[in-house]
Amino acid sequence: MRTIRYGGDYNPEQWPEEVWHEDVRLMREAGVDLVSLGVFNWGIVEPAPGEYDFGGLDRIIDLLHANGVGVDLGTPTASPPAWLRRAHPEIRLVDSDGRTMSGGTRHGVCPSAPAFREACASIVERLAARYGAHPAVELWHIHNEFGWGGAECYCPVSERAFHRWLESEYGDIDRLNEAWGTAFWGLVYRSFDQIEAPGAAPPGVNPALQLDWRRFSNDEHIAGYRIQREIIARYSEVPATTNFMVPNCKEMDYFRWAREVDVVSNNHYLVAERPENHIELSMSADLTRGVAGGPWMLMEHSTSAVNWQPRNLAKRPGEMRRNSLAHLARGADGLLFFQWRASRTGAEKFHSAMVPHGGTDTRVWREVASLGRDLKQLSEAVDSEVAAEVAILWDWESWWALELEWRPSVDLRFRERVEAYYVSLWKQHVTVDFVHPEADLRGYKLVVAPSSYLLTDAGAKNLRGYVEDGGRLVVSYFSGIVDEYDVVHPGAHPGALRETLGLWIEEFHPVAEGASLALDSGAVGRIWSEHVRLEGAEVLAAFADGPDAGRPALTRNRLGRGDAWYVATALDDATGLRNLLADVLDSSGVHRPTGAPEQVEIVDRGGLRFLINHTGEYVAVPGLWGIDALDGTPYDGEVPIAAGGVAVVRITEEAPPQGT
Ligand code: GAL
8 A cells, every 4th residue: 555655855965974874763763754865965966067976875875775765866956066156157047136146055046047957957867877777766856946046037048038938939029019919108029139028127017028927937947847857757767746835936837837747746834923824734735736636745844943934933732743634634645844854054954854953852753753653544545535626716827917016906916815715715614626717617516716817718718618517606806807918808897707797897996905895795895896787697795885885796697507606895704705605605515514613624535534623622523423544533423623633534424414
């Protein structure tokens, strides 16, 4: 039977070899069976151009293998050696303000620089040739967090690469002028090389140029990944990954990235001071599953504090276990940490690890070892599906476009609305999948579009077809407004969704900062109001005050066998969104566990139900019969969970949903 892979980043080059022997002994004790090795060791294995020293790496790989620990072998290209930066100063990344990045740290390199790409190819070829057939190597870990520390480079080499990218996208310059709408301000181009990288400039840079710049920059990193992937494939049949930063990297379009990797892996770090940060963790895990289209791997998280937030709060006892099991519940098949042993030197010495500075007589170590034991009991989760009847639309391009300058309100933020809907559904114990607007939506009882400002014709058609075929769609304001070039869909807003929603918008009425609006349903809106004109939809609630008093705030349009709801203001869980979604969920027949406290996270994966108690109180969750997968406790209609505890129930029988 396959197991849940357990481990972390391992940096043995920071330690004398005697420590390695203690490391492997402790890895066995904790049940560690996979470590990421060599992620930042370029300066060690290639001390000078073309000179190699693989002795240490050979020995540690053999030692790990002899101890049953698999290797996720890094290509070290996220930390180019000092000699490369000196020999080729032109590889340094230039940011949008024209500042050139210095060394003394990792990253900060132009993804398009030929000298960088060549040096990467050369070290990767050496590694792949040497270790491609080593039985310890189970996964290739290409680079680290593509896009971190400067996703976009504005140097002249990048600008020329952008010209080539545009030329291959558009073929001729007239097509580009047409798509970008360059008649506006006469910003017409007569040849591709007239186009400038959109760095520091007076406001109003063509939004279509900015969107294509984002697409290009994303593709440049993908090109860097592919160079390495193709070399590795010549020597090794082992799968490859690179660690994503979902959802916290806005610049990388991970739906595109997911097509490149054999295994989707993600890094997630809690924002320690954020209230209900465990809900943001759930969202990250669900979105990672969405880009992966199934199970994935958690490449990094932390056992306790990180070192890079303003105040690095330590995790409370049991919190790491809740975090890890939530990732597992939501589709992770491997749980790894940054890092195995806490560093003594360098920038990350105050970051937690599996083996803290204090060694094994510590709470963190005990929790690490105990989690390792738990995971052995849960192998049946591997490769199994997470049950979700509801989907939320997510699109990086829409995120980019919405947050360009000069929108109707600075309060229009992509994640703000997605998170509002996500949080409300989470608190109602509804697991969601995240899907792209052009994805196959059949099979979902409900699809929510909280912030689909940019919607292509194909996306709009997909949503309409979904509704006509019997689906239920909920759309929030300022969706379906522009196409992929940030050009307004023809006619009145929301052009792409007008017929689906059965309405049009005469005028936007953004709300002043901090102000709110009443609805006649008792709900309270923020951020947005607008003059909605009906064209087939019925009114479910109206604005009771503000510029649109008496006009529709919430509507429903029946179309084909389904219906499409529209919400013309920002409702939050406590001020109306919960009630609205509860109605929609009930009428859609979405199954939800009842009787559980709001802060108990409930997720079904395979035949297991994960119940994670985020409260400081003992709770009892009713309506469940089964066996505890961790300790064999039988449950007869009720599952008791200690404060901050987790129960994983192998379900044998369940009370019928209420009302059936
Ligand atoms: C990640 C990175 C790791 C480590 C970690 C610390 O972004 O991939 O190498 O720096 O952060 O939290």
